Amino acid sequence: MEDMEARAHRLDAEDPGHRDLFHVPPAEGGDYPETAYLAGNSLGLQPRAVRHELLEELDAWARLGVEGHLEADRPWLPYHELLREPAARLVGALPDETVVMNSLTVNLHLLMVSFYRPAGERTLIVVEDTAFPSDSYAVRSQAAFHGLDPDLTVVRTDDPLATIREHGDRIALVMLGGVNYLTGELMDIPAITAAGQAAGAIVGWDLAHAAGNVPLRLHEWGVDFAAWCSYKYLNSGPGAVAGAFVHERHTGADLPRFEGWWSTEPATRFEMAPVSRPPRSADAWQVSNPPILAMSPVRASLELFDKVGMTALRERSERLTAFLQSLLDPTGVAVVTPRDPARRGCQLSLRVGDAGGLSKTLRHRYGVIADSREPDILRLAPVPLYSTYHDCWRAAAAIAREEKA
Numbered sequence: 380m381e382d383m384e385a386r387a388h389r390l391d392a393e394d395p396g397h398r399d400l401f402h403v404p405p406a407e408g409g410d411y412p413e414t415a416y417l418a419g420n421s422l423g424l425q426p427r428a429v430r431h432e433l434l435e436e437l438d439a440w441a442r443l444g445v446e447g448h449l450e451a452d453r454p455w456l457p458y459h460e461l462l463r464e465p466a467a468r469l470v471g472a473l474p475d476e477t478v479v480m481n482s483l484t485v486n487l488h489l490l491m492v493s494f495y496r497p498a499g500e501r502t503l504i505v506v507e508d509t510a511f512p513s514d515s516y517a518v519r520s521q522a523a524f525h526g527l528d529p530d531l532t533v534v535r536t537d538d539p540l541a542t543i544r545e546h547g548d549r550i551a552l553v554m555l556g557g558v559n560y561l562t563g564e565l566m567d568i569p570a571i572t573a574a575g576q577a578a579g580a581i582v583g584w585d586l587a588h589a590a591g592n593v594p595l596r597l598h599e600w601g602v603d604f605a606a607w608c609s610y611k612y613l614n615s616g617p618g619a620v621a622g623a624f625v626h627e628r629h630t631g632a633d634l635p636r637f638e639g640w641w642s643t644e645p646a647t648r649f650e651m652a653p654v655s656r657p658p659r660s661a662d663a664w665q666v667s668n669p670p671i672l673a674m675s676p677v678r679a680s681l682e683l684f685d686k687v688g689m690t691a692l693r694e695r696s697e698r699l700t701a702f703l704q705s706l707l708d709p710t711g712v713a714v715v716t717p718r719d720p721a722r723r724g725c726q727l728s729l730r731v732g733d734a735g736g737l738s739k740t741l742r743h744r745y746g747v748i749a750d751s752r753e754p755d756i757l758r759l760a761p762v763p764l765y766s767t768y769h770d771c772w773r774a775a776a777a778i779a780r781e782e783k784a
């Protein structure tokens with residue numbers, strides 16, 4: 380009978396990804412030259428195209444100085460326009476609903492300035508009980524900013540629909556992770572959005588672990604707002620520039636916003652007028668001029684998503700993750716991520732004794748990069764763009780060995 384490693388090699392031959400488009404770090408230990416990199420849910424690998432693209436902007440800066448704003452091959456002044464459509468396609472949004480800017484938590488704050496409007500009895504913010512700490516701190520500080528007690532205002536739940544049913548008329552904002560960072564669970568974004576809105580709340584999503592991982596249709600689902608980062612599945616580099624979505628029904632609305640010179644219509648930007656004239660688009664939420672050197676890798680990366688397509692990626696992702704699950708099942712290690720492919724992205728989260736210790740051992744003894752989250756979760760994310768079936772086999776074989784030891 381074919382052994383599992385041979386099977387992994389056969390599957391890689393039959394169902395290859397696009398690993399050759401990425402730099403895969405060399406392994407620090409184990410029997411193979413390359414890392415089995417399963418930490419793309421934390422920091423995606425560098426696309427080979429990025430270096431060249433970034434050097435082009437550095438060259439333009441060297442050659443043109445300030446004139447690069449208008450005369451670079453990709454002029455910097457309207458540079459963020461280049462990212463709008465690919466980002467919109469990725470999250471299922473209209474171009475005018477989408478903007479690439481800032482970092483994720485900054486975007487969540489800028490959006491909450493507009494969309495968290497506590498009034499009367501309607502003050503609560505609902506987050507998941509395993510919300511990422513940055514989101515927790517963000518919503519608590521928003522409550523405090525409005526003079527509310529965060530302990531009484533932020534409701535943490537493991538069942539958002541039940542919480543919406545129970546507290547509906549007191550909820551101002553539901554803000555959840557589309558894919559939970561810890562468990563890898565994919566939330567029912569359309570159902571929760573509809574339920575929250577039916578109860579009179581605004582519903583926003585943190586899509587850090589969803590963008591580039593699962594297909595999204597934010598416009599069609601009627602999501603009020605969303606934000607995501609670009610350094611995980613979007614492979615745009617550490618601290619890469621993030622994305623934001625505002626549904627078109629809100630883009631022209633009279634909402635409070637924090638503004639800067641990038642919030643005004645581009646044609647009015649150099650009028651040097653004291654009052655802004657914001658466009659009827661997500662661009663109105665921009666504040667500062669965009670960091671071109673940081674946006675260049677995002678542009679190069681989004682191009683890959685356009686080339687390969689989210690549908691094809693998702694199909695390969697389901698096959699890879701199912702393969703990893705089938706290898707983990709016989710080890711007896713507890714997988715806390717839902718088994719149903721419709722309720723998860725690519726990540727599998729394992730409950731293990733010493734997750735931090737195990738992830739170090741995997742790296743140094745086997746050349747497998749996974750990551751751990753307190754207190755006992757090991758996260759493995761086979762990323763369909765560059766991970767292989769053989770990476771999955773290496774991770775599962777190493778875990779089986781270590782958990783038995």
Ligand SMILES: Cc1ncc(COP(=O)(O)O)c(C=O)c1O
Nearest residue numbers: 482483484485511513560587608
């Ligand atoms: C779910 C989630 N939200 C927010 C953040 C924080 O992102 P940033 O530091 O880019 O604001 C992260 C970072 O990993 C995350 O996983």
